[in-house]
Amino acid sequence: MVRFENVGMRYGLGPEVLRDISFSLERGALHLLTGPSGAGKTSLLKLIYLAERPSRGMISMFGRDTSALQRDELPALRRRIGVVFQDFRLLDHLTVLENVALPRRVMGETEAQYRADVEELLAWVGLGNRLNAKPPTLSGGEKQRVAIARAVVAKPELLLADEPTGNVDPDIGGRIMRLFIELNRLGTSVLIATHDQRIIERLAATKILKLSEGRLATTNQAAHQPEALRA
Amino acid sequence: MNMRVLAPTTDLMPPDSASGTTLHTIVAVMSFLACLTLGAVLTLSRMASEWTEGLSGSVTVQLLPSPQIGGEDQLAEALRITRVWPGIFAARPLSRSEAMGLLKPWLGEGDVLADLPVPQLVEVTLTPGKQVDLAGLGKALKDQVPGATLDDHQRWNRELASFAASSEAVGWAVLLLITLATLAIVIFATQAGLQAHREIVEVVHMIGARDVFIASEFQRHFMWLGLRGGVIGLALAIATLFASSLMWDSRDAPVGAQYLPQLVSAPWHYVWLLLVPAITGLIAMFTARITVLRVLGRMP
Numbered sequence: 001m002v003r004f005e006n007v008g009m010r011y012g013l014g015p016e017v018l019r020d021i022s023f024s025l026e027r028g029a030l031h032l033l034t035g036p037s038g039a040g041k042t043s044l045l046k047l048i049y050l051a052e053r054p055s056r057g058m059i060s061m062f063g064r065d066t067s068a069l070q071r072d073e074l075p076a077l078r079r080r081i082g083v084v085f086q087d088f089r090l091l092d093h094l095t096v097l098e099n100v101a102l103p104r105r106v107m108g109e110t111e112a113q114y115r116a117d118v119e120e121l122l123a124w125v126g127l128g129n130r131l132n133a134k135p136p137t138l139s140g141g142e143k144q145r146v147a148i149a150r151a152v153v154a155k156p157e158l159l160l161a162d163e164p165t166g167n168v169d170p171d172i173g174g175r176i177m178r179l180f181i182e183l184n185r186l187g188t189s190v191l192i193a194t195h196d197q198r199i200i201e202r203l204a205a206t207k208i209l210k211l212s213e214g215r216l217a218t219t220n221q222a223a224h225q226p227e228a229l230r231a
Numbered sequence: 232m233n234m235r236v237l238a239p240t241t242d243l244m245p246p247d248s249a250s251g252t253t254l255h256t257i258v259a260v261m262s263f264l265a266c267l268t269l270g271a272v273l274t275l276s277r278m279a280s281e282w283t284e285g286l287s288g289s290v291t292v293q294l295l296p297s298p299q300i301g302g303e304d305q306l307a308e309a310l311r312i313t314r315v316w317p318g319i320f321a322a323r324p325l326s327r328s329e330a331m332g333l334l335k336p337w338l339g340e341g342d343v344l345a346d347l348p349v350p351q352l353v354e355v356t357l358t359p360g361k362q363v364d365l366a367g368l369g370k371a372l373k374d375q376v377p378g379a380t381l382d383d384h385q386r387w388n389r390e391l392a393s394f395a396a397s398s399e400a401v402g403w404a405v406l407l408l409i410t411l412a413t414l415a416i417v418i419f420a421t422q423a424g425l426q427a428h429r430e431i432v433e434v435v436h437m438i439g440a441r442d443v444f445i446a447s448e449f450q451r452h453f454m455w456l457g458l459r460g461g462v463i464g465l466a467l468a469i470a471t472l473f474a475s476s477l478m479w480d481s482r483d484a485p486v487g488a489q490y491l492p493q494l495v496s497a498p499w500h501y502v503w504l505l506l507v508p509a510i511t512g513l514i515a516m517f518t519a520r521i522t523v524l525r526v527l528g529r530m531p
Contacts, residue, residue: 051437053531072441074531079439089434093245106440150438 001027001158001189002048007057009043017043019214021057025158025191026207030184033193034200035211041193042086044211045160048191049083050074062157079107082151082188084161088143090135096122096146097131103154114153121149125179141172148176152183159183161192165199177203243435243448244428254420255460261413262464262511263471265406266504270472272402273500279395290365290383292322292353297378306351308376313355316371318363325352410514417453417515421522424449432527442527450520457515461508468504 002025009018018040025031033041046052047059050066059066061077069077082103090099097118104114122128125145135143144164151159161180165173177192177199184190194200200208210217292313294305306324313322330349338347357363369381425432435445 049437051433051531071528075439075441078437083437085434089430091243091431091434094241094243098241102435103438106435106438106444108444154439 001025001062003058003060004047005058005060007047007054007059009047009052010055016055017214018047018054021216023207023209023216025189027157028184028187028189029207030181030203031189031191031207031209032200032203033191033209033211034195035217036195039195039211040214041195041211042162045083045162045191045193048158049081049160050078079103079154080157082154082156082159084144084147084151084159084164086162086166088135088147090143090146090150092135095132095134096127096138099135099146100149100153102150107154118149118153121153122146125149141168141176144168144172144176145179148179152188156188158189158191161190163194163196164192165194165196170198173199242452243431243445244424244452254416254456255463257416258413258457258460258511258515259463259467261409261416262461262507263467264464265409265511266465266468266507267471268402268405268409269503269507270468270500272399272406273503275395275398275402277500279391279399288357288359290355290357290368290381292355292372293380293382294351294353294376295378295380296348296350299377302351305376305378306353309353309372309379312371312375313353313368316363316368318358318361319355319368320358321356323354323356325354413511413514414518417457417518418522421449421453421519422526424452425523425526433530436527436530442524445527446520446523449523450516453519454512454516458508458512461511464511465504465508468507469501 004021004023007018007021008016010016021044033044035041043052047054048061050061053066062080064077066077091102094102097115100122101111101114101118104118119128119131122131125148127142127145127149130138130142133142135146138146148161148164151161159180164176164180168176173196180190180192181203192199192203292309294302294309296302297305300308310322310324313319327349330352334347334349365381365383369383372379372381432445435448
């Protein structure tokens with residue numbers, strides 16, 4: 001689904017923030033991307049969701065070499081990826097429902113086409129009674145769930161989450177991780193960037209990518225099963 | 232299911248965005264100036280054509296006192312020659328009070344008029360559509376009636392046409408400048424709006440929005456802004472024009488003011504003025520669209 005080969009990345013003329021990154025993400029799997037703050041996790045995610053271009057190396061997304069893509073081909077590719085941003089990045093002047101519906105709206109769907117799905121999804125993440133609330137009135141956990149709902153509303157093949165438990169308390173964090181496991185069960189590939197050791201220890205990911213100072217230090221198969229989180 | 236009707240096309244740009252009150256004010260001022268200028272251009276064009284048509288359809292015989300002929304004989308002779316001249320529809324002598332009336336705007340009302348040796352004037356109306364040998368008529372009058380001259384208004388015609396054409400050109404140039412200034416303002420405001428809402432643009436871009444989708448959000452926002460500003464400017468301009476026409480018509484107006492051109496002198500001019508907000512909206516819309524597409528083109 002996603003393949004990196006000797007990828008390097010720098011911002012402008014600065015030093016490389018990612019160096020010689022090679023890995024692949026399998027379809028339908030749950031992956032973790034770990035590493036300390038500043039290791040380059042967000043930069044790596046940006047490369048995957050096509051917000052940045054690599055300065056060297058090759059990235060293949062859904063079987064296509066991204067360097068060979070025309071600019072007008074990128075939106076279609078991005079729609080196959082859902083992103084939960086670290087800082088949520090909700091639009092404060094839109095309601096919860098409008099925020100979540102945004103990916104469907106940019107696909108050209110009308111409200112009649114997406115409204116029922118959005119309401120159902122919001123009920124599923126426990127926000128069925130907050131449809132018309134604006135993000136500034138939501139708690140951190142609620143914002144996080146809105147961001148997750150927005151990321152999955154268009155049924156992406158790959159879901160990326162950047163520190164999804166970083167802004168919420170452990171209880172909410174656990175619920176959010178269970179949400180990801182459930183989405184993964186339903187067929188979505190999931191890549192979660194986190195440096196939360198509890199999540200890493202408790203979550204059974206098929207692959208753990210560990211970043212350190214811009215390099216992919218290890219690639220481990222996870223040994224644990226996610227039973228603890230399901231309980 | 233909650234059946235509340237969601238505003239389905241809630242702007243992605245917040246309503247109180249960068250371009251809010253200040254830009255509305257600027258666009259309203261631009262629209263106001265454009266309306267006044269357009270009104271002036273239309274009126275100049277209409278007046279020039281009216282003057283030219285009015286003057287082309289008539290000529291004036293002027294009879295200055297002459298020692299060789301008495302006043303009544305002079306007038307009778309001039310009328311006789313004029314009325315039988317081919318292509319002349321009518322010849323009517325102006326009374327002294329009518330001649331005085333023509334001088335009033337310049338000299339005011341008072342005893343001074345009574346003492347003036349006002350020449351006798353004959354208003355000659357030409358038959359519409361017929362060629363008239365005015366040079367021949369002028370020569371016949373000059374030869375046969377001492378003190379008579381024919382004024383065919385050609386000098387006035389040429390001067391008026393030249394004045395109207397140059398004034399119109401200036402008006403169109405001002406309209407062009409206003410349009411360019413509006414374009415520049417909208418480009419600046421769009422870029423500022425993109426900068427102020429960079430995060431919104433980035434989020435929408437990253438979730439797979441095509442450039443034209445984002446551009447359409449901006450262009451809709453700016454189209455309404457242009458329309459609203461344009462309507463405010465139009466309303467102010469119409470109020471100004473209406474107030475000025477009242478002032479010109481009032482008894483308190485300065486001497487001669489009623490003879491000055493009113494900026495909008497025909498009802499259909501207001502229809503043209505209605506186009507100003509529409510054009511302002513369209514200019515804002517297309518400018519925003521082009522600006523946004525250019526900026527988005529630089530994003531990955």
